Amino acid sequence: MSTVPVAKEVSQIRQKTMIADHFKRLSRAKEDGKKVIYTFVPGNLSELLGALDLLPVLPEINALQSGMRGKSAAYIAEAERQGHSEDVCSYVKCDVGMSLSGNIGPTGEKLPPPDALLLSHTGCFTFMKWFELLREQYKCPVIMLHVPYQGDGEITAEMRRYMVEQLRDVVIPALEEIAGKQLDLNELSRRLALSAQAEDDLVRVWEAGKRRPAPIDGYFGGVYYVGPIFSAFRGTEEAVAYYRELREEVEARAARGEGPLTPIGPITNERYRLVVEGPPCWTSFNDFWSMFAKEGAVVVASTYTKVGGLYDTGFRHDPAQPYEALADYCLGCYTNHSLTRRIELLSKYVRDYSADGFLVNSVKSCNSFSVGQLQMMREVEARTGAPGGFIESDLVDSRYFGKANIANRLQSFFQMIDARKARRSA
Amino acid sequence: MSHDPAATPLEKARELVEDLTFSHAKAWKAAHPGGLVVGHLPIYVPRPLFEAMGCLPVTIYGGGDQVDVVRGDSYFQSYICHIPRSTVELGVSGALDGFDAFVFPSTCDVIRNLSGMWKILFPQKAVAYLDMPQNFDAHLGGKFYALELRRIARMLEERGAKALTSAALAAAIEKENERGVLLDQLDSIRRDEPWRVRASEAYVAIRAGTLLPVEEHIALLSELIPAVRQRPARAYDNARVVVVGSFCEQPPPGLIKTLEQSGCDIVSDDFNLGLRAVRGKIEVAPGEDPLVALARAFIDQGTQTACRYVGKAKKGGALVETVKSSRADGVVFLAASFCDPALLDQPMLEAALDEASVPHTSVKFAENTGQFQSVREQAGAFGDSLKLWGAA
Ligand code: SF4
Ligand code: SF4
Numbered sequence: 001m002s003t004v005p006v007a008k009e010v011s012q013i014r015q016k017t018m019i020a021d022h023f024k025r026l027s028r029a030k031e032d033g034k035k036v037i038y039t040f041v042p043g044n045l046s047e048l049l050g051a052l053d054l055l056p057v058l059p060e061i062n063a064l065q066s067g068m069r070g071k072s073a074a075y076i077a078e079a080e081r082q083g084h085s086e087d088v089c090s091y092v093k094c095d096v097g098m099s100l101s102g103n104i105g106p107t108g109e110k111l112p113p114p115d116a117l118l119l120s121h122t123g124c125f126t127f128m129k130w131f132e133l134l135r136e137q138y139k140c141p142v143i144m145l146h147v148p149y150q151g152d153g154e155i156t157a158e159m160r161r162y163m164v165e166q167l168r169d170v171v172i173p174a175l176e177e178i179a180g181k182q183l184d185l186n187e188l189s190r191r192l193a194l195s196a197q198a199e200d201d202l203v204r205v206w207e208a209g210k211r212r213p214a215p216i217d218g219y220f221g222g223v224y225y226v227g228p229i230f231s232a233f234r235g236t237e238e239a240v241a242y243y244r245e246l247r248e249e250v251e252a253r254a255a256r257g258e259g260p261l262t263p264i265g266p267i268t269n270e271r272y273r274l275v276v277e278g279p280p281c282w283t284s285f286n287d288f289w290s291m292f293a294k295e296g297a298v299v300v301a302s303t304y305t306k307v308g309g310l311y312d313t314g315f316r317h318d319p320a321q322p323y324e325a326l327a328d329y330c331l332g333c334y335t336n337h338s339l340t341r342r343i344e345l346l347s348k349y350v351r352d353y354s355a356d357g358f359l360v361n362s363v364k365s366c367n368s369f370s371v372g373q374l375q376m377m378r379e380v381e382a383r384t385g386a387p388g389g390f391i392e393s394d395l396v397d398s399r400y401f402g403k404a405n406i407a408n409r410l411q412s413f414f415q416m417i418d419a420r421k422a423r424r425s426a
Numbered sequence: 427m428s429h430d431p432a433a434t435p436l437e438k439a440r441e442l443v444e445d446l447t448f449s450h451a452k453a454w455k456a457a458h459p460g461g462l463v464v465g466h467l468p469i470y471v472p473r474p475l476f477e478a479m480g481c482l483p484v485t486i487y488g489g490g491d492q493v494d495v496v497r498g499d500s501y502f503q504s505y506i507c508h509i510p511r512s513t514v515e516l517g518v519s520g521a522l523d524g525f526d527a528f529v530f531p532s533t534c535d536v537i538r539n540l541s542g543m544w545k546i547l548f549p550q551k552a553v554a555y556l557d558m559p560q561n562f563d564a565h566l567g568g569k570f571y572a573l574e575l576r577r578i579a580r581m582l583e584e585r586g587a588k589a590l591t592s593a594a595l596a597a598a599i600e601k602e603n604e605r606g607v608l609l610d611q612l613d614s615i616r617r618d619e620p621w622r623v624r625a626s627e628a629y630v631a632i633r634a635g636t637l638l639p640v641e642e643h644i645a646l647l648s649e650l651i652p653a654v655r656q657r658p659a660r661a662y663d664n665a666r667v668v669v670v671g672s673f674c675e676q677p678p679p680g681l682i683k684t685l686e687q688s689g690c691d692i693v694s695d696d697f698n699l700g701l702r703a704v705r706g707k708i709e710v711a712p713g714e715d716p717l718v719a720l721a722r723a724f725i726d727q728g729t730q731t732a733c734r735y736v737g738k739a740k741k742g743g744a745l746v747e748t749v750k751s752s753r754a755d756g757v758v759f760l761a762a763s764f765c766d767p768a769l770l771d772q773p774m775l776e777a778a779l780d781e782a783s784v785p786h787t788s789v790k791f792a793e794n795t796g797q798f799q800s801v802r803e804q805a806g807a808f809g810d811s812l813k814l815w816g817a818a
Contacts, residue, residue, distance in 0.1 A: 125767065340542060375546060
C-alpha cells in the first residue's frame with residue numbers, strides 16, 4: 001500500500017519494501033518454479049500456504065490498489081463490456097477487467113496466473129462467484145473451503161469439526177498436490193506462533209486508539225496497518241518485525257501526545273472521535289480521509305480493519321492446535337459474524353474508545369457488509385446514545401463517490417455531535 | 427365460450443398465491459392445534475423435515491407487486507434487491523404475525539443478513555439461519571448439513587412442534603416424492619404440449635405448493651394435470667424458451683404473461699426453484715436414517731443454480747442440458763435487479779450458451795415492476811429471431 005503522501009515512518013518504509021519484494025517473487029514465480037495460489041483476505045490461510053512454500057495472490061488487494069492508482073474505472077468498463085452487470089460488486093469487475101487487460105499488478109509487474117484458486121468461502125457469497133469466474137478464465141482447479149456463518153453469534157463444535165475435516169481431507173491434500181510436497185505440521189505450528197506474536201502487537205496498536213488524543217487513525221491509517229497481516233505475511237518473521245516496529249512507533253507517538261499522520265499532516269486538534277463501520281472508498285481515498293482530517297475527526301476504531309481477522313476480541317492463532325486455529329480464524333472474520341454480534345462489537349467500540357459518534361460508510365458493492373447497516377445504525381445509537389451518521393460510496397467504482405453529497409452529510413453529522421456535546425456540557 | 431376444464435384448480439392456486447395475508451396458514455393453524463407455521467425465504471428448505479414435525483412450511487417470496495413498500499424501504503439502501511424490502515414490510519405490517527418461526531437459508535448475503543435483522547425485529551419469534559453446505563461430499567458437507575437440520579428441528583421442538591421421528595420423516599419424504607412425480611408430469615406437458623398449460627399457469631400451480639401442506643398440493647396437481655390434458659389442442663407457432671435467473675425474487679405475474687404474449691413459450695424455468703432444488707426421488711435405504719437421506723439428496727441431486735457452488739461440473743452445463751432436453755430455441759435471462767448471484771452467474775452461463783450456439787437475451791426486473799412495454803418489444807424481437815433461426 002504505497003500511494004499515500006503522508007510523512008513516512010520506518011514501519012511504512014518496511015511495509016513498502018515487503019510488498020515490493022512479494023510482487024517481485026510473484027513476477028518470477030514461474031521461472032523460480034514456485035506455485036501460485038489466489039485466495040481472499042477473509043479466511044486466508046497464509047500460514048498453511050507459507051508452510052507449503054506456495055505464493056499467495058489476493059485479488060481484493062489488487063482491486064483496491066487499482067482503485068487507488070486510478071486504474072479501476074477502465075478495468076470495470078472492460079468487465080462491463082464483457083457482459084458484467086453494473087449492479088454487482090465492483091471488486092470482482094475490477095479484478096476481471098485487470099486480468100483481461102494483461103494482469104499487471106500494483107507494482108507494474110505482471111502477475112502470474114494461478115495454479116489453483118483457494119476459495120475460502122468466508123463471510124461473502126460473492127467470493128464463490130468471483131472464483132467461478134476466474135476458474136473459467138484460467139482453467140485451473142478451485143479448492144473450496146466452506147466456512148459456516150455464525151448465524152447465532154457463536155462458533156459451535158459442529159462448525160469447527162466441519163472446518164477441521166475439510167482442511168484435513170480436502171484443502172491440505174489439494175494444496176500438497178500442487179506444492180508437490182507434504183505439509184510439515186511443525187512448520188505450520190511455527191508459523192502460527194509467529195502469527196500470534198504479530199497479532200499481539202497489532203492489538204496493542206488498535207488499543208492505542210483509546211488514548212486521548214488518539215495516536216492512530218484506526219480506519220484510514222488502519223488499512224495500512226493491516227496490509228501485511230491481511231495478505232501474504234501473516235506467519236512470517238517479516239510480519240513480526242513490522243508489527244513490533246509499528247507498535248513502538250505508535251507508543252512513542254502516544255507518549256509524545258501526538259495525533260495520527262494524515263494526508264494533510266498530523267492531527268493536532270482532535271475534535272471528533274469516531275467509530276466507522278464499512279469499507280473505505282479507494283478511488284478517492286485521500287480526498288475522503290482529508291474530509292475527516294480537516295475537521296479534526298479521528299477514527300478511533302473501525303470494523304473494516306477486522307475483515308481479515310478479529311484479534312481485539314481475543315482470538316490468536318494457536319500453534320498447539322493448528323487445524324482448529326485455522327478453522328476458528330476463518331469462522332471469526334468480521335463479516336462472518338451475525339448482525340447482533342456486529343452491533344455489540346460496534347457498541348463496545350463506541351464505549352471503550354470514548355467515541356463521540358458512529359458513522360456507516362455503506363458501499364454499493366458489498367451486500368455482505370451493507371445489508372442491515374441502517375438497522376445497525378439505529379441499534380448502536382439506541383444502545384450508546386452516540387449519534388449515528390450514514391454516507392454512501394463504493395469501493396473502486398468512482399461513479400458512486402459523490403464528494404459534495406458526502407461532505408454535506410459529514411457536516412450534518414459533525415453538527416449533530418457538536419449539539420450533543422453542547423447539551424451535555426450545558 | 428367453452429368451459430376451461432382446468433379453471434377450478436388454477437383459480438384455487440391463484441387465490442392462494444395472491445393472498446398476502448396468508449389466511450390459508452391461519453386457517454391451517456386453527457385446524458391443527460399445536461402445529462407451527464414456519465416461514466422461510468427462498469430458495470430452498472427441505473419441506474419434509476417440517477411436515478414430519480407437524481409444521482406448515484410457507485415460502486415467503488416478499489410482497490411481489492401487491493404490497494406498497496413504505497417502512498421496508500427505510501431498512502435498505504437503494505442498491506439492494508427488492509425482496510427483502512417487501513418481506514420486512516410484510517413483517518412490520520403484521521401480515522406474518524401468525525407465523526411461529528422463520529428459517530433463512532444460505533441463499534446469498536442479503537438473506538443471510540436479513541436473518542439477523544429479523545432476529546432483532548421480531549425477538550419473540552424463533553428465527554434460524556440454515557447453512558446449506560457448499561462442500562458436496564456426503565461425509566463432510568452432508569454430515570454438516572444433517573447436523574444443521576437437527577439443529578433446526580430442535581429449535582422447532584422447543585417451540586412446541588412434534589418431536590421428529592424417523593417414521594414421520596420417512597412418510598413425509600414419501601409424500602414429497604409423490605409431489606415430485608406430479609411436478610415432472612406438469613413439466614413434461616409444458617415441454618411436449620406447451621399450449622395445454624402456459625408458464626404463467628404452471629407458475630401459480632407450483633407456487634401454491636410452497637404455501638400448502640404437501641397432501642393438498644398433491645390433490646391440486648392431481649386435479650390440474652388431467653384437466654389440462656383435456657384442453658383442446660391449438661395451432662402452435664411460438665418460440666420455445668428457457669427462463670433462468672428468477673430463483674429467488676419472483677418476477678411480477680404480468681412480466682411472465684408479457685413474455686408469453688410476445689410469442690415465447692416458456693418450456694422450462696427456475697421460478698419457485700425451492701420445490702425443484704432436489705431432482706428425482708429421495709431414496710431412503712433400508713435401515714437408513716431418513717434425515718441422512720434427505721441431506722444426501724441435497725448433496726447428490728441438487729439443482730445447479732447460482733447459489734450452489736458448481737464444484738467440478740462444467741459451469742452452464744446444466745443449462746445447456748435443459749435447453750436440449752426441453753427442445754428450447756433460446757434462453758431468456760430474467761434476473762432481479764441487484765441480484766448478485768444471478769447477475770454474476772450470467773456471463774458464465776452466456777459463455778456456455780454461446781459455445782453451444784444457443785441464442786439468449788437478458789431482461790432485468792424488480793418484483794414490483796409495472797411497465798412491460800420494453801420487455802414486450804425485446805421479447806417479441808427475440809422470439810421472432812428464434813423462429814427465423816429455427817427455420818433457417
Ligand atoms: S461483496 Fe463485499 S466482501 Fe464480497 S467480494 Fe465484494 S466487496 Fe468483498
Ligand atoms: S434476489 Fe438475489 S440478491 Fe436478492 S435476496 Fe434473492 S438471491 Fe439474494
